[in-house]
Amino acid sequence: MNPDEMDAVFAALASEPRRRILDVLKKEPGCNVNRVTEFFEDIGRVAVMKHIDVLEGANLVISEKVGRERLLWFNPVPVHMIYDRWTTEFSAYWAGKLARMKYRLENAPVPIDKKKRGGSRG
Amino acid sequence: MAEPPKAVFKIVINGTMEAVFRELTKTDSPQGAVFNSMLTLDEPGLIPGRKMQMRTVSGRHAVVIGEVMEVEAPRRFAHTHRFTQFTDPSCKVVYDLKQVPGGVEVTLTVENMPAGTKTEVEMNKGGMFILNNLKAIVETGKPSFGCRLMYVMFHWLEFVLPASTKSENWPIGGKK
Numbered sequence: 481m482n483p484d485e486m487d488a489v490f491a492a493l494a495s496e497p498r499r500r501i502l503d504v505l506k507k508e509p510g511c512n513v514n515r516v517t518e519f520f521e522d523i524g525r526v527a528v529m530k531h532i533d534v535l536e537g538a539n540l541v542i543s544e545k546v547g548r549e550r551l552l553w554f555n556p557v558p559v560h561m562i563y564d565r566w567t568t569e570f571s572a573y574w575a576g577k578l579a580r581m582k583y584r585l586e587n588a589p590v591p592i593d594k595k596k597r598g599g600s601r602g
Numbered sequence: 603m604a605e606p607p608k609a610v611f612k613i614v615i616n617g618t619m620e621a622v623f624r625e626l627t628k629t630d631s632p633q634g635a636v637f638n639s640m641l642t643l644d645e646p647g648l649i650p651g652r653k654m655q656m657r658t659v660s661g662r663h664a665v666v667i668g669e670v671m672e673v674e675a676p677r678r679f680a681h682t683h684r685f686t687q688f689t690d691p692s693c694k695v696v697y698d699l700k701q702v703p704g705g706v707e708v709t710l711t712v713e714n715m716p717a718g719t720k721t722e723v724e725m726n727k728g729g730m731f732i733l734n735n736l737k738a739i740v741e742t743g744k745p746s747f748g749c750r751l752m753y754v755m756f757h758w759l760e761f762v763l764p765a766s767t768k769s770e771n772w773p774i775g776g777k778k
Binding site: 482485509510539542544553555556557560561564 | 607611612613704737748
């Protein structure tokens, strides 16, 4: 990935609506622009289309014209190339383990502090 | 009825179309971009209708079976694709190559993925892996160090592959 391409990817990702568009496309690959717009209450179709153009310019979105529709897919390849650039095989392994631990802990039920509860009774 | 899921991946590779196409279609050495598999045909020559398999380097296991669907060198290669270890139906894999400023744009499309199956999961992960490695091979002559390490592990751990994937169970051109 050359510096210009990488700049385009980072610029595209430096926007919350654009990141949300990628989330939508990851969840519903091949959906059209109208469907993506449904996920946004705060911005209209034209703005969504502009964001999609930026994402497409960064190769993060692939679009295909089918009849009158424009179908969209998330292309994870540039993100993976950035990941590859700054991770070695070993750090990737441990980073993956830590990330999984973080997700597990964040989704786990909050532990009850038994000591504290017991103390209040006594 | 909803269309079967489709996945699309795209990358620009600084190389020639011929070099990229050869990496995807060669049968005389392992395909470093495609999980180091040996593309094996029922008869020599990449021609639509030929049965194909992606075997391990030793040839003992056939991991993927399929049929060549389209060959338009150096622009397009398409084949059906079915993992032998799953019972999922086949999907279609298409590589489209296009000359663009800065190199060759490669689009990998997986069509008719059986929804909610292991095949769908594997194809979504695999597309990204294939294109990244294809780029590394064409631009530097070899896959990344991590990928090479993984291929060594594949070779050492070949014995853990399910018995159902053994090549003897999948005679090329056979009905199974």
